[in-house]
Amino acid sequence: MPDPHSALGTVAPEGPPDSGTRVPVAEPPAGAGRSRRLAAGVLTAGLARGAGLLAPVLLIPICLSRLGAERYGLWMAVLALTGMAAFADLGLGAGLMTKLAPCYASGDTARARGYVSTAYAVLTAVAVVLCALLWSLAWLVPWTSLFNVAGAVDPAETRAVVLICLTSFLVNIPLALVVRVQYAYQQVGESNLWQGAGALATVPLVLLVAWLGLPAVAVVAAASAGPLLANLTNSVWVYGRRMPGLRPGIGAVDRRLGAALLRLGGMFFLVTVLTGLSTNMDNLIITHTLGPQSVTAYAVPARLALLLGALVTMLNLPLWSANGDALARGDLSWIRRTVRRMVVLSLLATVPPAIGLVVAGDRLFAVWLPVPLDGNRWLLGGLALWFLLIGSFSALMMVQNAAGVVRPQMVGLIAYVAVAAVAKWHAVEAYGIAAIPFVGTAVYALTVLPAGLYGYRRTLARYDSPHPASPSVGHAVEQGSAATGVRQERRSRP
Template sequence: MIVTSITAMAMFADLGLGNGLLTRLAAAAATRDFAKAKSLISTAYVALGGIALLLLAIIWLVLPALDWTHFTRASNDLDPGAIELVAGLCLSAFAITIPLSLVQRVQYAFQEAWKSNVWQVAGSALTVLTVYAAAFLGLGYGAIIAAAVFSSPAVILINNVIYYALEHRELTPTFRDASSGTVASLLRVGLAFFFLSILTSLSLNVDNLILANVSDLETVSEFSVTTKLFSLLALAITLVALPLWPANGDALARGDTDWVRRATKTMMLLSVGAVGIGGVILVFGRDFITSLWLGNGHTISLTLAVSLVLWSIVMAFASPYFSVQNSAGLLRYQFVGWTLFALLSVPLKFMSYSLFGLPGIPLAGVVAYVTFIVPAALLGYRATMRRAATSGRA
């Protein structure tokens, strides 16, 4: 789980090119400018493919040189070689996914979000099946971890092949269509998202690292399993936020601020409602689900479950407002909010854990989110709408 947290924190390794591609590609998709779209897509794939190869080289050069015995102090049962293998598999899967996941941005930009969602569901299902198969066949921890981290990238690869080779040959990325000028254009848009991604990734994925420093492996595992279950609620948030991004960009470009206001309010209510209903189901069914998932004897405390649902609800509320800001490239309010959150939520989580135990960590996150992030979402949304209205009158 520590390795997983590190990879989640490192999602900014694409230098913001993924988000830059989505913003620029949405405009090209709206005008059906396939030549420009292909140039943007090709450039993004070549650039991120190069980053992925560099990361893979660094991973397998650096890992053998690290002292893995440091991690065995928490448990005498841990083998340094096993830790190195797990880290290598997880980090390699992460690096490979960076360029492959661009297809999801392309599908969202062309209003084909449902395709991306179907493939993500398929990736999750394949992960479950392959992990169970590796465990059932007794293939060992290496095969189990490999099944867990490489199944989803394998499905994303299939998505890439089918999308570009069969469905949209006019968008198939090539080296010939990549250009340094297009890289510069994408980076101008993407670098702001890059720095914002650093803030959000570090802020949202630090919990396991905090626990690893203040508790034992059993507690870290309990928290990780619980958060993995309740992370299902984030799916509702993602399903709302990403499709709104290109749709808002298109509407704001046309000056249709009324549509943006209606869509934002509707999606906020839909997102909060979906997360709330899903949260109630998970809270009441948590022990039944974990017994099916992990076997008898595993339970989740009510306070931890409720605190994780509250955390998802506040994120669901803010997400549609951030989508409007992202579509217009107005990020300064988010920078302020996430900077304050990153600086103050970590000490607050340490203190809250000492007072309330495991539920204190997500509860501290809720308090910090409501204090800093929700105001940034609302103020940034209003500023974006004012700017769009002014541009429309001009």
């Protein structure tokens, strides 16, 4: 676990936490120090979150045996719906992390607390309103028809699964903001430990439910509870002991900062919507073309392959805040050097398990799962290729996210969703589920990848300046980002 004082220095305010005064903060690490913190974050991510990501995969045999193929397929389809509804945070989580990076670089804790408090206020209100609407209208929606499980799963049970998954998702919207705050303040390792603990907490909860012989919906509830408990406990620790100077409060809510945050968040909102659609459309396409049992045949290997994509994302996500700090200081050479290294590291970390998935995945499923799968190696190979392609270039996206340069990603994702949705639907009908990842890989390489490369070069070009960064650069970057989400001052003022 990182040194409690290494990231913020004397972060605890000399006066009351709610005084709104500027808190003395030690100079954040730069250059080699930033690289050491990034390496520590990547290492802890691989150890802590890697173990946490394995938890849901290890529980697949228990969940399949307790739920059956139809109910498990329903559950995966509902989770796909929550993934597509990730836009419910309005992009504020991503926008908050981008806004906090210059605050961290300049030591402006008062402004940072304003952003944190405003984000919590908005997202708490959103979660409350959406939960009220969900529970008020849930009995009017034909869920069994929506998920194509009529006759296979009881309507009341279907509604219960939907309510459990969606309510957990909505409650976690404001709770998950603590992760963004920790990443922005380069406490990546500590955040990863908490997230890994939340995932691992689901294992004893699900085992207890299965041992007690509780209904199938209880298994879904137990699997949903772990991350909520982890984020709640983490929030108490961070704002109570770790960083009390950033503790959210009503008095710190700032409309001006909120407007800037919403402008930038709106761009991330659109990207999140498109990303959720692009990564979660597969289960819904399959359930409507081939039925829920085919969703299980696809979702189980896809969930195992998802570990590859999650691993690469986990390795590269610390770059977001580190790049924000480097941009605020004008350290573009560090960004270029680190991006190249992270692309290579991402490939080295994912190619061996991808090969193992293709070579031995079918035998693993046959021994491990109570419900037989067809063990299609074309499907496994396509899934491995898909997540390798996405992950290999995520380092470039982190540079754009740190600068608030969102439009290139948005254009690429719009083209991907429009083309892939139609292509995958026809491919499933013609060639089966094994065609989905290959179609996705081809369309992604033709749409999102070129847009991402353009956005990366455009970001560095905008921040490139012949003058060295002045002490006010961080504040200038933050103000420019607030105005447009993409603009950077190209020269220092005299």
